[in-house]
Amino acid sequence: ALHSLDDYLNNTVKENNLPALISLVVYDQKIVWSGTYGLRDPFSASSPPPSLSDVVAVASITKLLTDIMLYQTIRTPLSSLSSSSSPSYAGRTLSLDDPIELYLPEFKIKNPYSSLNTRSGITLRQLASHTSGLPRDIPCFHKQTAPCNQTEIFTLLRNMYLLRAPYQRPHYSNLGVALLGRALETVAGTAYEDYVMKNILYPLNMTSSGFNVSHFSSRMLVGVARNASTGQEVPATPRDEGWGTPAGR
Numbered sequence: 001a002l003h004s005l006d007d008y009l010n011n012t013v014k015e016n017n018l019p020a021l022i023s024l025v026v027y028d029q030k031i032v033w034s035g036t037y038g039l040r041d042p043f044s045a046s047s048p049p050p051s052l053s054d055v056v057a058v059a060s061i062t063k064l065l066t067d068i069m070l071y072q073t074i075r076t077p078l079s080s081l082s083s084s085s086s087p088s089y090a091g092r093t094l095s096l097d098d099p100i101e102l103y104l105p106e107f108k109i110k111n112p113y114s115s116l117n118t119r120s121g122i123t124l125r126q127l128a129s130h131t132s133g134l135p136r137d138i139p140c141f142h143k144q145t146a147p148c149n150q151t152e153i154f155t156l157l158r159n160m161y162l163l164r165a166p167y168q169r170p171h172y173s174n175l176g177v178a179l180l181g182r183a184l185e186t187v188a189g190t191a192y193e194d195y196v197m198k199n200i201l202y203p204l205n206m207t208s209s210g211f212n213v214s215h216f217s218s219r220m221l222v223g224v225a226r227n228a229s230t231g232q233e234v235p236a237t238p239r240d241e242g243w244g245t246p247a248g249r
Contacts, residue, residue: 013037041222062248096125103183113165127180133164147242174247181246
């Protein structure tokens with residue numbers, strides 16, 4: 001069966017002109033088979049194939065780490081939060097149904113569906129389940145020089161609108177998951193990236209995973225991007241996602 005899988009993947013890479021592919025079969029926490037295909041650098045004919053030690057960007061799989069962080073912090077006392085001084089939150093722990101403004105009071109967005117929504121604000125549950133109604137992408141997500149900071153993003157959001165009524169139907173949102181991660185870091189008392197490294201990745205012995213692209217640049221597979229002007233395929237330039245890191249992309 002594994003020989004057939006190898007033939008299938010090898011043909012798939014060739015037929016679809018894929019730059020590279022790494023495949024694993026895991027059983028009972030052990031790698032029982034692996035296969036690598038294509039080129040580590042598709043722009044170099046002399047490039048070797050990829051290896052299991054190469055690093056790749058996992059993009060939106062990062063959202064799973066944000067959800068794990070939410071699970072781990074769900075019972076964190078709010079007493080240490082500056083925004084929890086309201087008597088209504090005294091003695092409480094973090095709840096899925098807490099409004100995001102409890103943790104990020106600067107967050108504002110226009111809600112044209114307010115008359116249809118009986119809930120009080122966008123909650124952590126809605127952010128995690130993609131039912132907040134927020135736009136898909138982070139404002140200035142495609143900024144070329146450097147990712148925007150939180151102040152810039154919140155300033156832009158004040159003049160933006162929800163695209164759907166909250167908690168009515170799913171609408172995929174990188175912005176929503178990024179907000180969730182940045183809200184949770186106020187609970188953790190440390191940066192999202194540091195929390196995930198210390199409490200999720202390191203305990204799983206995932207020492208080749210992280211958020212700082214420069215730490216892995218020499219081990220990363222060369223990705224393929226398309227020049228917007230010419231349509232020509234060019235090497236992708238990996239970069240840190242900045243404020244949007246909790247969402248990947």
